[in-house]
Amino acid sequence: MIHLDEGTVLANGVNMPWVGLGTCKLRHPQAVERAVHAALDAGYRSIDTAAIYQNETEIGNALQKSTVSRxxxxxxxKLWNASHGYxxxxxxxxxxxRKLGVDYIDLYxxxxxxxxxxxxxxxxxEILYNRGDIRAIGVxxxxxxxxxxLIRHCEIKPLVNQVEYHPRLSQKKLMHFCHQNNIQVEAWSPLMQGEILHESLILQIAEKHGKTPAQVVLRWALQNGIPVIxxxxxxxRIRENIDIFDFELPIEDMVNIHFLNENRRIGPDSGLYFYD
Structure with missing residues (x-):
């Protein structure tokens, strides 16, 4: 069984929690702080943001008010597109x-x-990582x-690749490549912006286990070795999304969910967007 107080161990030995709070499109200061506090109270220890989300300051304020030790x-x-270059x-x-109000960042x-x-x-x-300002670097x-x-030119391989991943987009080729190169895959939009939660198979499995559709989908990702945000x-909903450590999907459920794959994205493809 996968447990809440465990995590996946990255190639450099850093422990990364299985479940984190995603904060994309959360910008209203009170909403951001409320979400972070609810997550920490529910047992989350991983908070995911990005410069482009424009909520790092609000997240930092929430962290400063929290009693959870750093x-x-x-x-x-994450580094946004306009800020590339050394x-x-x-x-x-x-x-x-500075905005997050921390001495170091765990994953940049x-x-x-x-x-x-x-x-x-x-x-x-790599310079920031070697200085100790970042515990893990990724893409x-x-x-x-x-x-x-990237691997052709780098001294340190990326430790994490955060990508769109859900039952409709299992990305088998990418998963295999990352596994072969000790790169941990992490899933953004693991619930497909809620669309996958109406799939009849997911509903049936959820009823069988006495869980919500969201919990089934998130548990499926974890059992595939993929942390989720x-x-x-x-x-x-924040509490519901982390309440996935008291059951396990049998192999038949895992396989049936796998066959929902359609190689279908809900977000941009890196091969088509943001590339020039």
Whole structure:
């Protein structure tokens, strides 16, 4: 069984929680702080944000008010497209760290691959990592070709690749490549913005286990070895999304959910967007 107080261990030995709070599109200060407090109270220790979300300051304010000690938290933020390049990356990191009000960031990521910029941008992340300002460095929305390009030039491989992942988009080729290169995949939009929760198979499995459709889908991801960062601003949904450690999906349920794959995205594809 996978347990709440455990996590996946990255290639450098850093422990990354299985479930984090996604905060994309959460911008109203009170909503952000309420969501972070609800998450921490429910047992979350991972909070995911990005410079482009424009809520790092609000998240930082919530963290300062929390009684959870800093060393128990896993804070992720991401470098936006306009800040690529060696010097720009160093400056953007310092700005994110200042807004979050922390001495270090647990996971810092390149948000999207930008053609011609990855090498110098990644060099800056490696410097920050070697200085101890970041515990883990990673990428987001990188496909196989993007990762191959980065790996050809880097000294430190990315430890995490955060991508769209849910039962309609299982990304088998990418999963295999990341596994072969000791890159942990993390799922954004694991609930497919709620669309997958109306799938009849998911509803049937949820009823069988006495769980909600969201809990079934999130548990499916965890049993595939994929940490998740479901987004919600609603306290009871936040609590529901982490209440997935008291049951296990049998192999037949796992296989049946796997066959829901249609290679269908709800978000942009890195091969088509943000690449020039």
């Amino acid at each position: 060393e128990l938290l896993f804070i992720t933020t 010097n720009n990356t160093l400056a953007a990191f310092d700005e994110s760290r 990521m390149i948000h999207w691959p930008i053609k011609g910029q990855i090498k110098e941008t990644w060099r800056a992340l 987001s929305n990188f496909g196989v070709s993007d990762l191959e390009e 479901p987004k919600s601003a609603t306290p009871h």
